[in-house]
Amino acid sequence: MKIYYYTFGCKVNQYETENLKQLFLKRGFDTSDKIIGADVCLVNTCTVTANSDSKCRQFLRKVKKQNPYCILILTGCFPQAFEDAAYEMEECDIITGSSNKTEIPELLDEYLSKRQRIIKIVPHKKGEKFEDMSNTEVKTKTRAYIKIQDGCDQYCSYCIIPYARGHIRSKSLDILKNEIIELSKSGHKEVILVGINLCCYGKDLDNDIRLIDAIEVACGIDGIERVRLGSLEPEMILDEDIKRMARQKKLCPHFHLSLQSGCDRTLKSMNRKYTISEYTELVNKLRENFENCAITTDIMVGFPDETDEDFNQSLEFARKIKFSHAHIFPYSQREGTVAAKRDNQISQSIKEKRARKMTEICKQSEQDFLQKMIGKSVKVLFERESCTEFHQGFSENYTQIKIMRENPLKSLRRTIFCVKIIGYENNYCIGTIIK
Ligand code: SF4
Numbered sequence: 001m002k003i004y005y006y007t008f009g010c011k012v013n014q015y016e017t018e019n020l021k022q023l024f025l026k027r028g029f030d031t032s033d034k035i036i037g038a039d040v041c042l043v044n045t046c047t048v049t050a051n052s053d054s055k056c057r058q059f060l061r062k063v064k065k066q067n068p069y070c071i072l073i074l075t076g077c078f079p080q081a082f083e084d085a086a087y088e089m090e091e092c093d094i095i096t097g098s099s100n101k102t103e104i105p106e107l108l109d110e111y112l113s114k115r116q117r118i119i120k121i122v123p124h125k126k127g128e129k130f131e132d133m134s135n136t137e138v139k140t141k142t143r144a145y146i147k148i149q150d151g152c153d154q155y156c157s158y159c160i161i162p163y164a165r166g167h168i169r170s171k172s173l174d175i176l177k178n179e180i181i182e183l184s185k186s187g188h189k190e191v192i193l194v195g196i197n198l199c200c201y202g203k204d205l206d207n208d209i210r211l212i213d214a215i216e217v218a219c220g221i222d223g224i225e226r227v228r229l230g231s232l233e234p235e236m237i238l239d240e241d242i243k244r245m246a247r248q249k250k251l252c253p254h255f256h257l258s259l260q261s262g263c264d265r266t267l268k269s270m271n272r273k274y275t276i277s278e279y280t281e282l283v284n285k286l287r288e289n290f291e292n293c294a295i296t297t298d299i300m301v302g303f304p305d306e307t308d309e310d311f312n313q314s315l316e317f318a319r320k321i322k323f324s325h326a327h328i329f330p331y332s333q334r335e336g337t338v339a340a341k342r343d344n345q346i347s348q349s350i351k352e353k354r355a356r357k358m359t360e361i362c363k364q365s366e367q368d369f370l371q372k373m374i375g376k377s378v379k380v381l382f383e384r385e386s387c388t389e390f391h392q393g394f395s396e397n398y399t400q401i402k403i404m405r406e407n408p409l410k411s412l413r414r415t416i417f418c419v420k421i422i423g424y425e426n427n428y429c430i431g432t433i434i435k
Pocket of ligand 1: 156160233
């Protein structure tokens with residue numbers, strides 16, 4: 001039997017789909033790269049915005065139209081957070097949430113023997129254990145993502161994720177170590193540690209384990225040359241941990257610190273647990289400790305009750321921090337969250353106007369960052385050949401680098417070279433190999 005996989009959403013979801021693929025391969029199921037011809041279609045959902053839900057519904061309709069007789073499996077954050085809505089999706093034969101994904105192969109066996117619809121959405125409980133998964137070879141990717149943490153207990157007022165992902169829980173250091181050893185053996189040079197709220201890594205484990213301990217384990221594996229961190233909440237990173245991080249030469253000087261707003265009044269209303277002065281302090285410490293440090297972020301505009309003055313403060317803050325890249329998005333009302341019920345919602349036109357202004361400021365700092373890279377020598381892990389013209393990869397600080405491709409038949413994939421930056425265009429730098 002052949003299975004077609006489709007993933008919506010974040011890197012954690014992608015990691016989990018990859019894990020399911022590996023579990024099914026071990027049971028003798030093949031992977032299909034097309035909906036048509038697959039016996040089973042597995043859709044791993046995201047529910048971060050209302051738009052994610054409608055994209056998922058559209059996709060399910062597309063699957064049923066192209067392949068009406070396939071067995072359809074729906075899993076992930078959407079059914080977990082909106083159980084009643086998931087029950088109504090009658091085109092789905094198996095429905096699970098985010099808490100028991102590794103059970104899906106057994107549920108498929110059960111479905112194949114009884115041919116009866118299965119819905120198994122297990123509620124998240126306080127104290128539940130991390131669902132162990134290890135992806136030991138990710139053939140299609142140069143960089144391997146490793147999920148080390150799940151869940152969030154922060155309840156930011158706009159976010160549905162704590163309801164979809166449950167409470168914080170972490171992968172043990174032993175399992176992490178073995179997974180990275182296997183990834184290294186299969187040729188991966190870079191691993192990226194990801195989680196739903198990565199900074200909470202270890203809070204549920206014994207012996208005061210923290211994210212820095214997972215970083216040290218990853219950096220200690222032979223063959224792994226780079227360790228990168230996924231998105232971080234700008235809190236709970238201790239000074240002592242920054243010092244320990246700086247001693248790890250394999251740790252990439254790239255930190256994605258989710259800002260959301262550069263205005264304290266808005267941060268408070270979002271139930272974020274830091275102030276802009278704490279954020280600035282953290283950025284300064286990272287920049288002092290890591291050479292060529294890149295700080296990237298997410299910024300939301302048009303949160304309920306964000307006044308022009310609040311927005312201008314946020315804009316000025318973004319200008320001051322000089323992010324090397326920012327993902328800007330207008331606030332969208334998410335059913336089931338505190339902020340969605342507030343009456344002082346901002347009109348779509350104001351949200352769009354603010355998003356344009358914020359993008360302009362952040363684009364400028366991205367260009368300034370790229371320009372400052374000129375003349376520097378950086379190590380680039382090549383990932384692919386973007387076209388016949390260029391080899392393409394990323395530097396340690398996550399700048400996209402392209403170099404001319406002299407031999408159209410030669411690939412530099414999964415190799416690291418030292419490159420001198422000679423220019424930049426759009427959102428990438430151009431360089432030449434020096435060794
Ligand atoms: S920290 Fe806030 S935004 Fe991030 S997952 Fe948790 S609740 Fe959502």
